[in-house]
Amino acid sequence: MSLIDVRDLVVEFKTRGSNGSKVFRAIDGVSFTIEPGETVGLVGESGSGKSTIGRAILGLNPVAEGSITFKGDDITRAHARRRRALAENIQAVFQDPYSSLDPRRTIEDALTEPLRAVKRSSRKDAVERVRWLLGTVRLPANSAERLPSDFSGGQRQRIAIARSLANSPELVVCDEAVSALDVSTQAQVINLLSQLQSELGMSYLFISHDLSIVQYLSQRIVVLYRGRVMESGPAEQVGTQPLHPYTRALLSSAPVSDPASQKRRRDARRQALVRNEPPSTVGSDQCPFAARCPLVADVCWTARPKQVTVDKTTVECHVFDPESGHPGTKQPKAAKVAATARPIASS
Amino acid sequence: MSTAQAEVVATEPDQLTSTRRGVFRNLMRKPAAWISASWILVVILASVFAKWVAPDDPYKQDIVHNLALPSAAHWLGTDSLGRDILTRLIYGGNLALISCVEVVAVALAIGVPLGLLAGYFGGWVDAIIARLADIFLAIPAIIVLMAVVAVVGNNLTLAMVTLGIIISASFIRLVRGSTIAVRRELFIDAAQVSGLAAPRIILRHVLPNIVAPLIIISTLTFGIALLVQSGLAFIGLAVQPPAANWGAMIYEASQNIYQDPWLMAPTGGILILTILAFNTLGDAINTAQAGSVSISPAGQFRAQSRRGPGHRVAVTPAQESSDVLLRATGLTVVAGSEASPTALVEDLSFEVRKGEVLGLVGESGSGKTMTARAIIGLLPLGCRVQSGTITFAGDDLTASESVVAAHRGTKIALISQEPMVALDPSFTIGSQLREPLRLHKKMSRSEAKVEALALLRKVGIDRPDAVYASFPHQISGGMAQRVCIAIALTGQPELLIADEPTTALDVTVQAEILDLLRSLKDEFHMSLILVTHNLGVIADIADRTVVMYAGEVVEQCSTEELFAAPTHPYTAGLMASSPDRAEIGKPLGAIVGIVPPPEQWPIGCHFADRCPLVTEACRKAPVPLVATGKDRESRCIRTDEAMKLGASR
Numbered sequence: 001m002s003l004i005d006v007r008d009l010v011v012e013f014k015t016r017g018s019n020g021s022k023v024f025r026a027i028d029g030v031s032f033t034i035e036p037g038e039t040v041g042l043v044g045e046s047g048s049g050k051s052t053i054g055r056a057i058l059g060l061n062p063v064a065e066g067s068i069t070f071k072g073d074d075i076t077r078a079h080a081r082r083r084r085a086l087a088e089n090i091q092a093v094f095q096d097p098y099s100s101l102d103p104r105r106t107i108e109d110a111l112t113e114p115l116r117a118v119k120r121s122s123r124k125d126a127v128e129r130v131r132w133l134l135g136t137v138r139l140p141a142n143s144a145e146r147l148p149s150d151f152s153g154g155q156r157q158r159i160a161i162a163r164s165l166a167n168s169p170e171l172v173v174c175d176e177a178v179s180a181l182d183v184s185t186q187a188q189v190i191n192l193l194s195q196l197q198s199e200l201g202m203s204y205l206f207i208s209h210d211l212s213i214v215q216y217l218s219q220r221i222v223v224l225y226r227g228r229v230m231e232s233g234p235a236e237q238v239g240t241q242p243l244h245p246y247t248r249a250l251l252s253s254a255p256v257s258d259p260a261s262q263k264r265r266r267d268a269r270r271q272a273l274v275r276n277e278p279p280s281t282v283g284s285d286q287c288p289f290a291a292r293c294p295l296v297a298d299v300c301w302t303a304r305p306k307q308v309t310v311d312k313t314t315v316e317c318h319v320f321d322p323e324s325g326h327p328g329t330k331q332p333k334a335a336k337v338a339a340t341a342r343p344i345a346s347s
Numbered sequence: 348m349s350t351a352q353a354e355v356v357a358t359e360p361d362q363l364t365s366t367r368r369g370v371f372r373n374l375m376r377k378p379a380a381w382i383s384a385s386w387i388l389v390v391i392l393a394s395v396f397a398k399w400v401a402p403d404d405p406y407k408q409d410i411v412h413n414l415a416l417p418s419a420a421h422w423l424g425t426d427s428l429g430r431d432i433l434t435r436l437i438y439g440g441n442l443a444l445i446s447c448v449e450v451v452a453v454a455l456a457i458g459v460p461l462g463l464l465a466g467y468f469g470g471w472v473d474a475i476i477a478r479l480a481d482i483f484l485a486i487p488a489i490i491v492l493m494a495v496v497a498v499v500g501n502n503l504t505l506a507m508v509t510l511g512i513i514i515s516a517s518f519i520r521l522v523r524g525s526t527i528a529v530r531r532e533l534f535i536d537a538a539q540v541s542g543l544a545a546p547r548i549i550l551r552h553v554l555p556n557i558v559a560p561l562i563i564i565s566t567l568t569f570g571i572a573l574l575v576q577s578g579l580a581f582i583g584l585a586v587q588p589p590a591a592n593w594g595a596m597i598y599e600a601s602q603n604i605y606q607d608p609w610l611m612a613p614t615g616g617i618l619i620l621t622i623l624a625f626n627t628l629g630d631a632i633n634t635a636q637a638g639s640v641s642i643s644p645a646g647q648f649r650a651q652s653r654r655g656p657g658h659r660v661a662v663t664p665a666q667e668s669s670d671v672l673l674r675a676t677g678l679t680v681v682a683g684s685e686a687s688p689t690a691l692v693e694d695l696s697f698e699v700r701k702g703e704v705l706g707l708v709g710e711s712g713s714g715k716t717m718t719a720r721a722i723i724g725l726l727p728l729g730c731r732v733q734s735g736t737i738t739f740a741g742d743d744l745t746a747s748e749s750v751v752a753a754h755r756g757t758k759i760a761l762i763s764q765e766p767m768v769a770l771d772p773s774f775t776i777g778s779q780l781r782e783p784l785r786l787h788k789k790m791s792r793s794e795a796k797v798e799a800l801a802l803l804r805k806v807g808i809d810r811p812d813a814v815y816a817s818f819p820h821q822i823s824g825g826m827a828q829r830v831c832i833a834i835a836l837t838g839q840p841e842l843l844i845a846d847e848p849t850t851a852l853d854v855t856v857q858a859e860i861l862d863l864l865r866s867l868k869d870e871f872h873m874s875l876i877l878v879t880h881n882l883g884v885i886a887d888i889a890d891r892t893v894v895m896y897a898g899e900v901v902e903q904c905s906t907e908e909l910f911a912a913p914t915h916p917y918t919a920g921l922m923a924s925s926p927d928r929a930e931i932g933k934p935l936g937a938i939v940g941i942v943p944p945p946e947q948w949p950i951g952c953h954f955a956d957r958c959p960l961v962t963e964a965c966r967k968a969p970v971p972l973v974a975t976g977k978d979r980e981s982r983c984i985r986t987d988e989a990m991k992l993g994a995s996r
Binding site for chain 2: 209
């Protein structure tokens with residue numbers, strides 16, 4: 001049984017404009033699973049809805065349609081009491097290490113709070129646990145009495161990670177958890193996250209706009225664009241030889257720190273993306289990427305692509321659906337994609 | 348794990364210096380604040396201990412000596428019944444303060460819970476409470492009070508409770524607003540995720556974070572209550588003679604204004620002083636509170652006199668080779684007082700050649716943005732160029748504000764990280780483009796429009812007419828950055844400084860903006876200084892690269908050479924940290940520790956504490972930049988080992 005099973009998730013927000021309130025569909029039918037001990041990467045640009053999905057799993061956003069199950073239990077609309085009990089199993093690390101810690105509470109307060117909220121641990125046990133947590137995230141034990149303002153961004157993010165681990169959760173949602181950090185600090189925190197996973201065995205839902213980080217940390221990747229899944233599959237496949245034109249554009253757009261391969265990617269990118277200001281709204285009955293896609297055909301504007309499975313990858317694109325009527329349809333074979341600079345360790 | 352742990356623990360504790368600054372300490376540094384606070388304290392103590400402090404009996408009449416001027420027996424004189432004024436003021440203070448406490452207590456008791464509920468839960472709860480507050484605010488307080496007193500008789504407490512209820516509306520609104528602001532903070536989400544129930548979140552995380560505005564409004568309300576209470580007494584409501592009451596005493600003074608004008612001075616004076624003290628204290632708390640919160644420096648950039656007096660006159664500039672557009676020599680930027688300045692950029696030297704893209708790369712705190720700002724003369728408040736020169740087209744830009752102002756916006760242009768912030772939300776894109784064209788090129792309105800549309804087309808905007816007529820909020824972030832680039836191009840710059848131009852943008856948009864900058868650079872024969880933290884962006888666009896760390900150049904060379912073989916351990920570490928180069932399944936080559944803040948920069952190599960190659964010699968003395976090849980420099984005394992380190996990654 002999957003740890004988390006997200007089925008046909010729809011999240012809608014009401015927006016109030018000058019001409020009455022409108023419903024904006026932030027997530028439009030997203031499905032994926034997270035297995036125990038696995039890292040699933042959720043990658044997409046701003047407005048893709050990646051954080052909204054994380055927040056829906058955490059119960060911070062209401063769900064309009066579809067379901068979220070945790071070990072077979074439906075938690076889609078869990079009421080407050082059930083939700084608080086889930087805090088023991090599902091935790092989060094947020095993007096901004098400055099706003100995610102209450103500036104007026106000491107580190108010890110921040111770390112004991114989840115313990116005392118969920119397990120009603122005694123003060124003494126909680127303090128013991130705080131020492132262990134600080135050691136686990138490699139912070140000195142004397143950090144406990146200090147306030148968040150005494151710490152740098154990277155250190156605060158370690159504290160936020162320690163807080164998420166307080167009750168030994170089975171899933172940690174990392175919502176852009178390293179995006180606000182400098183490169184060298186980011187590497188420290190990424191290493192910490194992967195070491196913690198091998199020590200403690202929890203699953204991660206790793207949400208990021210940075211495909212290279214997602215690929216480095218995840219076993220499976222889900223690529224989102226404007227609230228829809230474009231492609232999902234094994235990290236190695238999606239991160240190096242993506243099928244969907246959007247994933248290809250995303251991959252070739254991310255600059256790599258090597259001038260020679262960057263030049264090759266630049267040329268590849270020019271073919272992967274039509275420069276076009278995307279429309280402000282996209283109907284449910286079309287491909288959201290149509291406006292920027294180099295392979296666009298009439299069918300892309302009129303029909304929502306079906307999910308097609310190619311090898312282990314699932315892709316929502318008419319090109320890979322022989323029955324779609326897309327003129328460019330070819331029998332799927334991993335399409336040739338821009339060379340990447342990344343070597344894959346044989347493990 | 349244990350080794351990594353040991354490393355971090357070993358390097359980090361001394362970085363944990365407290366930066367917290369007590370609001371109270373801030374407050375007590377202001378004379379207005381402590382004078383007000385002392386006055387209020389004196390009034391409180393005197394009225395509480397009236398029995399012992401007061402020189403006389405408040406009710407003892409002495410008709411013979413009525414309306415007397417100050418004397419040794421009666422320091423502030425006597426009233427129409429010959430009672431001692433000072434004594435009656437002291438006793439009256441008791442009543443005045445109790446009334447104020449009643450008002451504030453009632454307002455807090457109603458305003459805080461309702462405001463918290465409205466702000467935290469929102470929706471219909473908020474709608475109901477907000478309407479309630481609106482109704483309270485619409486009630487004319489003084490008329491209601493007069494009606495209440497008329498109905499129930501001279502009951503001061505009831506009048507004050509009524510006032511408290513009416514005033515609670517402003518408390519509700521304040522608490523609601525502050526709660527909504529705190530509610531948006533991620534730590535509230537984190538607390539929910541931790542399994543805390545709403546009441547505990549409100550008590551533990553919301554309430555403590557809105558205490559400051561509450562204290563301020565309470566202090567101000569004290570003043571209002573005092574005024575209203577005295578006002579009621581003045582018109583003869585809610586007083587019980589012969590009890591001493593400040594308002595009633597003022598009324599009496601006004602009745603005897605022709606026989607004894609002096610009487611108005613002490614009675615009116617104490618009221619004015621006390622109300623003034625409450626308001627001053629409230630204001631002071633407000634500013635002290637704001638002062639303890641660090642304000643982002645981004646908003647504070649403005650042109651200013653640029654040289655500190657310690658400015659060292661530069662030696663005659665070296666023979667300019669013809670292709671150098673800008674040369675910085677020994678540039679040092681400092682912040683803080685003249686006596687103890689803190690260096691933010693130290694002894695920086697680099698050059699930008701014609702038509703080249705110079706990448707300035709470093710992490711936060713490296714001084715890269717400060718360097719870019721120094722060139723264009725827009726250092727943050729409190730920062731200045733202490734020494735060094737920046738030569739551009741034969742002029743020293745650090746010489747005076749007028750020199751740099753002559754080039755700013757024309758020969759040297761800037762685009763910044765937040766295109767949306769750079770554009771003024773209240774003007775159309777068109778008018779923001781026209782303005783510099785008319786200013787710099789003296790174009791007419793219609794000429795400027797034609798030119799502006801041409802520029803919009805040049806920066807790759809397909810429908811320039813539509814964008815021209817739009818307001819900034821109507822366009823996307825990528826489009827806004829294109830518009831900012833178009834504005835930068837209005838002066839036909841020879842040098843474009845791009846400060847993190849793509850950091851706030853999506854990668855697909857970033858790629859397009861970088862392409863655009865590349866093609867514009869050729870078309871307009873510009874040079875480009877690109878400031879970024881992203882090595883990928885450097886690899887994409889920079890011809891040469893300056894790597895900065897903690898205010899210093901650590902390495903500079905052609906971009907190709909840099910990536911092929913870094914000669915500084917920091918550059919090597921930065922590359923090893925990049926996830927796009929990592930081998931999956933192996934840990935990233937992170938650099939241990941954190942960037943030291945400017946006050947803690949060591950005398951020797953700034954990178955020493957984090958360097959895997961550090962030796963005694965590195966810490967002893969400043970490390971100079973040494974040439975490691977043609978047009979190549981590195982600030983390291985072990986460049987050979989550093990190169991091996993770079994190659995082994």
